[in-house]
Every structure is written in C-alpha cells, then in structure tokens.
Amino acid sequence: MSKIIATGKYAPQLAVSNLDLEKIIDTSDDWIYTRTGIRKRRISQSESTLDLTYKAALNAIEKNNINIDTIDLIIVATVTPDHFMPSTACLLQSKLGIDHLQVTSFDINAACTGLIYGIQIADKFISSRSHKRALIVGAETFSKVLDWEDRGTCVLFGDGAGAVILDGEEDKILSDYTNSSGDKLLHLTLPAVPLENPFGAEKKEISRYLTMNGSEIFKFATFAIKDSIDFVLEQCNLNIDDIAYIVPHQANQRIIAKVARVMKIPLDKFYMNVEHYGNTSAASIGIALDDLYETKNLKSGDKIILVGFGGGLTWGSILYEY
Structure with a gap:
C-alpha cells in the first residue's frame, strides 16, 4: 500500500583505496x-552513525522537496549504533526537527538486510492506515568495529548511509519477502562487549571486532539471493525479463556474478557500485538505489527488485514499480 517517493545517500569524504591498505x-x-x-x-x-543517518535522510528530503511535517514513521536499520539507547531513529527525529504529534521512531537490527526489513515493516504500518509517510535509513560506521590487522575483514567494509521515503498515496510495492535462520555456527558476528557489575561472574575476554567465515557466507549469500528473487517473481507471476534492474546488497562482485550464472540472468541487470563503497552493510542497498536513480534513465512502470542478505542469518527482497 505504499510507493518509494524519494531516495538519498551520504558517505564520508575520506576514500581509502586498496593501495592505501597496502601500507x-x-x-x-x-x-x-x-x-x-x-x-x-x-x-x-x-x-558518528547518527551524523551519517542525518545527512542521508536530509539528502532524500531536500532532493525531493519532502515536507518533514508529513513524516510520521522513522525506522533506522543499523548494527553499529552510537548508543543502545536512545535509538538512532529517535535521535534522528530530534535532529531533523520532526516534532509534530504521533511520530513512531525505532531501530531494527537485521544486519545487511536491514533496509529490506525496514521497508517491509514501514509498508505494513502504512497499509494499516496508522501512518502515512515513512523515512527508512540504513546506516553503518563499520570502521569502528573492524580489526584493522585482519585482512580478511577490514578490506571489505566501508561507512555510509542510504535513505528511502515511502508514501501511502499509491500502491507500488508489488511483493515483499523476508526470512531468517538462527546461525548456530556464528558465521558472521559482531559481539556486544559485556560491562562488569559487582554481582556478576568473572568477566570473560570477548573480542569487540567483527568476525566472518567468508566461504560459508559466500555459499549462504548465493542461496539467499536466488531464494529471495524467485519468491517475489513467483508471487507476482513475473519472470526475470519483466525486471528492469536488480539492486543487491553490495557485498562482493563474485557473489553477484555467481548468482547471475546460476539463475541465467544477464550480469548487467544487477546494479553494482561495491567498487566505490565496499560493503556498507545496512546502508548498501539504499546507497546503490540512489545511485541507480541518478545514473540510469528509469521509466515509469519499470520494475525493480531490491535483495539483501546478512548476519543473523537474514535475507529478503522487495519488488516494486518505479
């Protein structure tokens, strides 16, 4: 019961190249x-994560002349918040000056699938007629949780934020899909370092850095993208030829190339910008979608699939009409 009416993004000014990392x-x-x-x-x-969130949201609002007084739902997807409490979404509401009555603001944690989850949740709020216009932002500062001596992880990730605004006037979200599976083997983890208290047991040493089993995540990602695309196509009785672009989570070009081969989809149907940003987790789909809008001549009626996968494990997709 909603339509994407605006997108925006923000990435920090400092660009760290592979040559910089060689040093x-x-x-x-x-x-x-x-x-x-x-x-x-x-x-x-x-x-901070809030700074990135605010600048991406402001970019979406200003580019599309959105009246902030019409926004009554704010969802921020992040696994790298500045605070456990208050939520980044509540802080964003304050920073944007959205102070009219009945605004619902909260954070979600679905890792790299966060923006997909956020759009699905917002669409349900709007469909219930409890809210009319939603701001969803995926934002991460992964640089603060990386072990910069671990080449298996620190070369992969970047910081940034991507924003989407949904409105309930038109119904352009044709299908959505989310799924999850408890990762018993912890293929991708970002631990919360425990604080000591006088009544607790002896403190255990826990790393504060992100860890990842790359080969297992590669296999999971290949399955998750195919599963998510197949689901929304089947729900809408469409085939891949009906889709103008697929905007995947920007984790790794080799993953997307593998999916394209397995599904027999032309690689150029997948929009990719990972070369310039790295893996920005919950921000990546929003950043890529905004880049797609800016660089491709999209036509009214074009159908686009957003597809994500991440720690949890989580995965999902949105099929909508431009």
Whole structure:
C-alpha cells in the first residue's frame, strides 16, 4: 500500500583505496579487487552513525522537496549504533526537527538486510492506515568495529548511509519477502562487549571486532539471493525479463556474478557500485538505489527488485514499480 517517493545517500569524504591498505596490512590492490570487486571504501574520521543517518535522510528530503511535517514513521536499520539507547531513529527525529504529534521512531537490527526489513515493516504500518509517510535509513560506521590487522575483514567494509521515503498515496510495492535462520555456527558476528557489575561472574575476554567465515557466507549469500528473487517473481507471476534492474546488497562482485550464472540472468541487470563503497552493510542497498536513480534513465512502470542478505542469518527482497 505504499510507493518509494524519494531516495538519498551520504558517505564520508575520506576514500581509502586498496593501495592505501597496502601500507598498513599484508594485502594488495590485485588481491582485494579480484576477490571482491572493491577498489575503495569511505571511512568516517569523526562522523558518528547518527551524523551519517542525518545527512542521508536530509539528502532524500531536500532532493525531493519532502515536507518533514508529513513524516510520521522513522525506522533506522543499523548494527553499529552510537548508543543502545536512545535509538538512532529517535535521535534522528530530534535532529531533523520532526516534532509534530504521533511520530513512531525505532531501530531494527537485521544486519545487511536491514533496509529490506525496514521497508517491509514501514509498508505494513502504512497499509494499516496508522501512518502515512515513512523515512527508512540504513546506516553503518563499520570502521569502528573492524580489526584493522585482519585482512580478511577490514578490506571489505566501508561507512555510509542510504535513505528511502515511502508514501501511502499509491500502491507500488508489488511483493515483499523476508526470512531468517538462527546461525548456530556464528558465521558472521559482531559481539556486544559485556560491562562488569559487582554481582556478576568473572568477566570473560570477548573480542569487540567483527568476525566472518567468508566461504560459508559466500555459499549462504548465493542461496539467499536466488531464494529471495524467485519468491517475489513467483508471487507476482513475473519472470526475470519483466525486471528492469536488480539492486543487491553490495557485498562482493563474485557473489553477484555467481548468482547471475546460476539463475541465467544477464550480469548487467544487477546494479553494482561495491567498487566505490565496499560493503556498507545496512546502508548498501539504499546507497546503490540512489545511485541507480541518478545514473540510469528509469521509466515509469519499470520494475525493480531490491535483495539483501546478512548476519543473523537474514535475507529478503522487495519488488516494486518505479
């Protein structure tokens, strides 16, 4: 019961290239690029997750002349908030000056699938007629949780935020799908370091850095993208030829190439910008979608699939009409 009426993005100014990383860890531009498709990533020097969230939201609002008084739902997807409480969404509401009555603001944690979950949730709120217009932002500052001596993870991720605004006047979201599976083997983790209290047991040493089993995530991602695309196509009785673009989570070009081969989809139907941003987790689909809007001549009626996968494990997709 809703339509995407605006997109926006923000990435920090500092671009760290693979050549820059060669100077601090045992890696090379060729090693990184051939395995991931990444050339550079944006890294925050002082901006917080809230700062990135605010600038992406403002970009979407200003580019599309959105009246902030019409926004009554704010959802932020992130696994790297500045605070556990208050939520980034509530802080964003305050920073934007959205102070009219009955605004619902909250964060969600679905890792790299966060924007998909956020859009699905917002669409349900709007469909219930409890809310009319939603701002959804995926935002991450992964640079603060990376072990910069671990070349298996630090070369992959970047910081940024991507925003989407939904409105309930038209029904352009044709199908949505989300799924999850408890990852007993913890293929992708970002631990919360426990605080001590006088009544607790002896403190255990827990790393505060992100860890990832790359080969298992690769296999999961290939399944998750195919599963998510197949589901929404079947729900709408469409085939891949009916789709103008697929905007996947920007994790790794090799993953997308593998899916394209398995599903016999032309690779150029997948919109990719991972080369310039790296993996920005919950921000990546929003950033890529905004880039797609800016660089491609989309036509009214074009059908687009957004598809994500991430830690949890989580995965899902949105099929909508432009």
